[in-house]
Amino acid sequence: MTPEEWSALLLSLRVALWSMAIMLVPGIACAALLARKKFPGKVILDAAIHLPLVLPPVVVGYVLLLSLGRHGWLGGWLYNSLGVEVAFTWKAAAIASAVMGFPLLVRAVRLAMELVDPRLEQAARTLGASPWRVFATITLPLALPGVLTGMVLAFARSLGEFGATITFAGNIEGATRTLPTAIYTYTQVPGGDGPAMRLMVISIALSFAALIASELCSRWLTRRIGAAL
Amino acid sequence: MAHAADRRCVVIKADVHLAREGFTMDVQFQAEGSVLGVFGPSGAGKTTLINLIAGLEKPHRGSMALDQQTLFDAAQQIDVRTHQRRIGVVFQEHRLFPHYSVTGNLLYGARRENGDLDRVVTLLELSPLLDRRINQLSGGERQRIALGRALLSRPQLLLLDEPLASLDLRLRRQIIPYLRRVRDELRVPIVYVSHDLTEILQLTDQLLVLERGKSVGCGRYGEIVHTDAVLSVVHDRGMNNVLVARVLEHKAEDGVSVLEIGPREQGEPTGRLFAPLCAAEVGATVSISIRPWDIALAAAPVSGVSILNQVRGTVLRCTGHERRMLVDVNIGAPLIVEISRRSATTLHIEPGTPIVCLIKSHSVQFVGALGPGSPQ
Structure with a gap:
């Protein structure tokens, strides 16, 4: 393989x-909100979270560029006050991946949390556990297989993310050229078939490995937790 | 054996209203005691009441207080949250945490600085279970762990919501003695919900009777059963007398065991009671039950009958209901007897009348041992 x-x-x-690190806490928080709370505007939050799933990725990338680019409302502030530049760096690629993978994470975690028996949470409350403790010791651990599944899905999504990344982060060799953009670039140049093929195999292997690892992990967790249910 | 005076009592005051689709709950009562039994047919609102006391459901109106502490008051906008109420609950289903070990479950609500674990483990005989996983436990063992877990959170009140409903009869009989130990040794006040009156009466005679979301009576069983409202709920749902008795001897060749009724400290041994031959050891204390309609009354001892038990007592009270008379007879312990109105008129039964209770030995049923581990 070449450098x-x-x-x-x-x-x-x-x-x-990094995209996983960015979205994990907000993802679990959104999933918990959607799974356990009733509040006005729930439908809107739900739809907003799922929007990247149905929008063309280029649109997501463009929205990110408009808001987080150097002239965007948030990007401008970041650049002027903190000197941080996001667009067309690897950070942009991570953010684009996070936004695209977010609905997958939230969906999986939410489903898993909805399956946690609320009666166990009630029992914990009668034992003096505060809502936070109930969440940390009952809801979250019991939803762990779902969290894991969601993370792997989002991870795999991130490995394959193309449209939003190329719009928001570009395709700069050594800086923002990820596997998919690299493959795309190689297919556009003469003699690029070899490298494109190699990267393709790596992509498939990585995604495959991630899915299998998550399945095994999830089975192990479910056995540990579910055996007594 | 602990004396009743040692038990910790609690006063529960409730006046709550709750309307749900297809169900309205409107309950007022004030109860005091170490164990309050809550009885009612299914759908009467027993579990809802437990949830309301524990704070798992919120009434729409009203107030609820435990001793001096207001748990809920709609007018004053007080609603103590569940985890701050210090009210332990053992649910119908064990609700153990599957991702915790047995010890982890027991200690989940334990206050850090206490050494109660050993005490509860000993009391409920949990030590052989500590190393097991939740899924390796039987139904009865799970409920004992759930009971231990609730106790270790040091509740000021323990709510038991039909904790035995999911168990078979044999297991039920094994667990009731543990509940008695909790009442007497840990001195935790208990609200015990059941649709099995005999089960409740083994623990307490203080009763709250619910029917269709309303309280129809609250007080001593022997007292409130004389009201039409309570009698109509209780009569066809296992109305019973539950007595404490000691095994005096077994007469295997006659097929009977000889018992003595009533706690000894009350004095006045009440003479003997013949019962079907039982397996309990001589000297053991057992719970027995006798149905009110299996007892006949006579003005004087009767000769030439097959009925073995002729127990002398005094009529305490008698009340007439639609077709029947309920007569309370003191035989050292109070006994509720049901006879027809005609019999009552013929015998001239009124309070103070000396009377003889005729009880077939086979009407005496063993409902449980008093101490854990004592054979049935």
Whole structure:
């Protein structure tokens, strides 16, 4: 593998891991809200979270660019006050991946939380556990297989994310060229078939490994938890 | 054996209203005691009442207080949250946490600095279970862990919502003695919900009777059963006398065991009571039940009958209801007897009359041992 191919692979992994780090806490929080709370505007929150799933990825990337680019309302502030530039850096790729993978994470976690028996949560409350403790010791641990599934789905989504990334982060070699954009670039140049093929195999292997690992992990967790249900 | 005076009593005052689709709850009562039994047919609102006391459901109107502490008051906008109420609950289903070990479950609500674990483990005989996983426990064992878990959170009141409903008869009989220990040794006041009156009467005679979301009576069983409202709920749903008795001897060749009724400290041994041959050891204390309509009354001892038990007593009270008379007879312990109005008129039964209760030995049923581990 050439240094360019290596750099695309490593960047993709870095972007995927960072996007997961960004979305994990908000994702679990949104899932918990949707699974357990009734509040006005719930439908709207639900729809907003799922929007990236149905929008063309380019649109998501463009919205991000408009708001987080140097001239965007948020991006401008970040640049002027903190000196942080987001657009067309690997950070942009991570954010684009996070936004695109967010609905997948929330869906999986929410489903898992809805399956947690509320009667167990009630029992914990009668034992003196505060709502936070109930969430941390009962709801979240019992929903863990779902959290794991959601994370893997989002991770895999991030590895494959193309449209939003190329719009918001660009396709700069060594800086924002992830696996999919690299593959796309190679297919556009003469003699790029070899590298494109290699990266394709790596992509498939990575996604496959992630799915299998999550399935095994989830089974193990379910056995541990579910055996007594 | 602990004396009744050692038990911790609690006063529960409730006046709550709750309307749900297809169900309205409107309950007023004030109860005091170490164990309050809540009885009613299914759909009467027993579980709802438990949820209201525990704070798992919120009444639409009214107020509720435990001793001096207001738990809920709609007018004053007080609603103590469940986790701050310190009210332990054992639910119909065990509700143990599947991702915790047995010990983890027991200690979930434990206050940090206490050494109660050993005490509860000993009391409920949990030590053989501590190393097991939740899914390796039987139904009865799970309920004992759930009971231990609730106790370790040091509740000021323990709510038991038909904790035995999911168990078979044999297991039920095994668990009631543990509940008695909780009442007497840990001195935790209990609200015990059941649709099995005999089960409740083994723990207490203080009763709240619910029917269709309303309280139809609250007080001592022997007292409130004389009201038409309570009698109509209780009569066809296992109305019973539950007595404490000691096994004096077994007469295997006659097929009977000889018992003595009533706690000894009350004095006045009440003579003997023949019962079907039982397996309990001589000297053991047992709970027995006798149906009110299985007892006949006579003005004087009768000769030449097959009925073995002729117990002398005094009429305390008698009340007439539609077709029947309820007569309370003191035989050292209070006994409710049901006879027809005609019999009552013929015998001239009125309070103070000395009377003889005729009880077939086979009408005496063993409902449970008093101590855990004592054989049935």
